[in-house]
Each structure stands twice: as C-alpha cells, then as structure tokens.
Amino acid sequence: MARVVIRVPAQAKRGEVIEVRTLAAHAMETGFRRTQLGELIPRDIIRSLVCTYNGVEIFRAELHPAIAANPLLAFTTVATESGTLEFRWSGDNGYAATQSVQISVV
C-alpha cells in the first residue's frame, strides 16, 4: 500500500500564503543500478504529482530518477476558501496514490 504524508495547516486566514509539504514512501529505483550479478535493476519511480484545490489544479510536478528516494515536495498556495486539497501521485508499474486533506479558511 502506498504510504504518503501531507502537511498542510488545518486553518488559515483568507489570502494567506500557506506551505504545503508532501512526502511519498517510495524507493525511486533509478534504473541505473545493477545487482551483484551485473543485471540492471529496472526503473521504478513516481513520475508525477498533481495537487488540486477544490478541483482546480494548483501545482503539478514531473519527477525524474534524480529525485531522492521517498520523494519530498514542498510548495506554497494561497488559502482562498475552505475545502479539500487533493494529491495524486502516479508512477511506473501502475503506482498510484491519492490522498486529500481538509483546510478551513477563516
């Protein structure tokens, strides 16, 4: 099961810039490493993260093998209204994870 961690302030003032930090538990196998017997280990990485705020896309990232294991992404957004931030990861070998957090804007 895909494990992800999201950190968003539970409450924010309207118009405030909030920091969003997210981390997914994933080995991010680069596809450049070899086993002891010299065989290439196939690539297995998370390729993209899409973040939507009440259904509107606010951030998107494409990841490459040069992103460290357990990829961390931190970005900012303006707290416009109360609602849901939804995070969608997708990657090699059918990896997919979706998680949402609630934010209340006062």
Next chain:
Amino acid sequence: MISRRHFLLIAGSTLAAGAQAQLDPNRAAQRKAAMEAAVRKVTGGAPVRPGKVKLELPPLIDNGNAVPLAVSVESPMTEAEHVKAIHVFTERNPQPNVLDAYLGPRAGRARVETRARIADTQTVTAIALLSDGSFWSDSVDVVVTLSACLEEGLI
C-alpha cells in the same frame, strides 16, 4: 552463492566497463550535449538569462543520495505576472532532468523544495519560465564526496 570463477568474470567485466568509461574522451561532451538538449526541449531555443532565480543547494555535499534543493523566483505571482514553470537540470547525472514543476498565480510565492540525487561534483542549473515567456536561470557548483548512482562509471 557466487562461485569464484563467476565472481572473477563479473569483476573482470565490471572493470572493463569502468576502464572504457574512463577512456572515452567524448563522455563529458556527451553529457554536456544531453543537458543542452534537455534545456532546449524546455526553452525551444529561446534565450535563457541569468538572474531572478535563486537555486539553494549546500555547496559541499557529504551524501549525494538525498540533497535538499530549493528553487525560488522573484515574482509578484499575480495573474498578469507569475512563474509558470521551474525546471532543474544537472550536467553529470546519468540523465540531465531532475524536476519539472508547474505552478501559477495561485501559488502565492514562487518557491519549490525537494530532495535530489546528485551523482558527482558538478554544476546544477535551475531554469524558470515566466508568464511573459522569458526564461531565467541560476547555477550552483556543488562538491560531492559520496555520490549517488555510482554504478554508472563516472569520469
């Protein structure tokens, strides 16, 4: 379990591959060309000017497997003037691309943070695309003592 004969075979072939990487004089040029191609793919040949972008990376890296990396861009992040995309490239990783991030006026601040794998002592470059279509960049030289992706026969 690996037999002695098998081990010697593997060791021999690995050494040979390593020696080849050492001896190939075009390797550095190829990597540079790969990075330029990756940058061109993003910019479409448009000029990239230094400035506005700030790439934060520790100058001395003990372990290249997880290097904190942050890119911030000077921008008011309004509907009229904002950062559309931030790209990070390296010169001497097996692949030049590190991260492509797409943001917009709703970001409030143009700042993205992540952790990267840095293969070798090299130059890391961040390029930002602004809403007016201009490209800006910043480069940082880093020294790596223990590199990531060691297996790929670095120069």
